[in-house]
Amino acid sequence: AVQTGVSLAGPHATMKVLADGKVWDITMAPPARTERAGLKEGVIPVGATVTIHGHRNKDAKRLEIKTERVTWNGRTFNVYPDRT
DSSP states (O other), rough: EEEEEEESSSSSOOEEETTTTEEEEEEOOHHHHHHHHTTTSSSTTTOOOOEEEEOSSSSSSSSSEEEEEETTTTTEEESSTOOO
């Protein structure tokens, strides 16, 4: 479930998601690219269930997913559409 909604501040868009009792940092594309994918601040409400597609940080101690796609409410936001 979304703990902290999408933020477009900083070099990459971010949000926080609670999964299996742990809060994960979700790192997306740079803000302009994330917005072009249709994912803007306030689109996904806090508490919503999302599916994240991406790669876990290589440091196993960091709870971070470098995200390519976010799916919510039947919508898929491809923040890196050139990656599969």
